[in-house]
Amino acid sequence: MDEYSDDHFQISKNVESLVNRLRNKPHEGTWFEFKSNMDDPKKIGEYISGLSNAAALAGEDYGFLVWGVEDDAHEIVGTRFDHHTVKVSNQSLEPWLASRLKPVPSFNFFYTEIDGLPVAVLRISAAVLNAVAFDNIAYVRLGSHLKKLHDHPAEESRLYKQLDGTPFEYKSALVGLTESDALNLLDVPSYYRLQNMSVQTEFDVILDHFLNDRLIISTSDGACAITNLGALLYAKNLAKFSHLARKSVRVIKYKGRNKIYAEKEQQGVYGYATGFEGLMNYISGLLPSNEHIESALRVEVSAYPMVVLRELVANALIHQDFSISGTGPLVEIYEDRIEISNPGAPLIDPNRFVDAPPRSRNEKLESV
Structure with missing residues (x-):
């Protein structure tokens, strides 16, 4: 071979x-x-x-x-x-x-x-x-x-x-795998934790759950494939999936108010669900903070409300246009602002964001 x-x-x-x-x-x-x-x-x-x-x-x-x-x-x-x-x-x-x-x-x-x-x-x-x-x-x-x-x-x-x-999420990200190969590439404990389920140890039970959620599928040659949905959410390393490698999140911290000098830069490794908490903790550590006195205790408070940032980052991950290759979600942190972007043009005219009926991409990814 x-x-x-x-x-x-x-x-x-x-x-x-x-x-x-x-x-x-x-x-x-x-x-x-x-x-x-x-x-x-x-x-x-x-x-x-x-x-x-x-x-x-x-x-x-x-x-x-x-x-x-x-x-x-x-x-x-x-x-x-x-x-x-x-x-x-x-x-x-x-x-x-x-x-x-x-x-x-x-x-x-x-x-x-x-x-x-x-x-x-x-x-x-x-x-x-x-x-x-x-x-x-x-x-x-x-x-x-x-x-x-x-x-x-x-x-x-x-x-x-x-x-x-066929929705993008249900198409194959990596084919020709054995069942154990497929599960080894995905973060099984993270799947059960995020589903609020007890972690299973029996191989057949785990396989059934991943097949039922179409995170992996059986293929015509008797092998297995990991779907885009499975890889994007639960990959241990997105670089293992060639056409999704550039879809990992990139975070850049700049010195000052422009792009001239980047102090820190990090490219994500994990799937979006598996790595989301780590991503948000990393972003939080790069943000400026202020001290507040609460009940006689000094508390560090982020300059940006984290609940808002979580929602913005999650939406950037979920609703990107996956047909655009070579680029992925980007979080850029400046001295005076934070910018969150993803590939693709809005499905709704920005002038109609307030009153237009909602439209979204990647509904299968969103629902999981």
């Missing part, structure tokens, strides 16, 4: 069994493709786009590009392909592909042997929110052919309806 960093996981417990399941299908599906030795970086990028979009259309969590399997009879023929040896202008294949994909789906290479012959698998997460494009062109697999998405308006319309149909 290929080596993984901590945030890369096997497709399932057995890559060989996955390949054999795909081989046993009577025809290539739109969301998986068999090749022998294709190593053209541009073509691989186009297939990542096409298979990611096709997987979303088919309701699958991911698509697959498999090397070493013959197209027609699905026989194992082996492959010489190894992504480590593919270079583009002296750049490794993976970062080169990532630089040309938008948005970048999660994709990982895996290797095994079947009947003594080498087989390679590229797992690609399904498109989320937007179609995946390579070099600004979105592709899709139709039948056994790779096509430009804009040349097929019916499929393009159906894809975007599909992308809009």
Whole structure:
């Protein structure tokens, strides 16, 4: 098997069994493709786009590009392909592909042997929110052919309806996990504490609670996935989830009334529910305070009412626009003010904040 960093996981417990399941299908599906030795970086990028979009259309969590399997009879023929040896202008294949994909789906290479012959698998997460494009062109697999998405308006319309149909919170943040892997990445004690429930110790009981709340889900290959809802709320480390890593809260304390000199800066690590109390304590420690005498005792009182700040920070976390990549909630503390912002434009015209009917983003996240 290929080596993984901590945030890369096997497709399932057995890559060989996955390949054999795909081989046993009577025809290539739109969301998986068999090749022998294709190593053209541009073509691989186009297939990542096409298979990611096709997987979303088919309701699958991911698509697959498999090397070493013959197209027609699905026989194992082996492959010489190894992504480590593919270079583009002296750049490794993976970062080169990532630089040309938008948005970048999660994709990982895996290797095994079947009947003594080498087989390679590229797992690609399904498109989320937007179609995946390579070099600004979105592709899709139709039948056994790779096509430009804009040349097929019916499929393009159906894809975007599909992308809009599932709430962001219930889409997969990390797939191909065992049940224990999934729970180990989430803060289980924090979940029970915040739900005002006794902490459970039986694995099956914990698993049922997390499945029922759709913090994790079962996937079609018999593995598990952590949903965006589970990761955003209870992740032990949001950096483990590539497309959510920049959604952690950033707190900056400036010296003076402008951004010229930052005294302190901290990027959050935990999911929003797990880390909220720690976040608010950290913010409180950076705020100016005044001394008041109460019942003959001297008491430090924050210059800002914490109940108000808690509400503002919570709303910034919950109602951000997750379709905007590369940025997240930001708390900036100046000498004379505090600014709390998040990605996205208001759903209501600011001039109508007082009298317009309420509208909100991410209602599933809000309700939990």
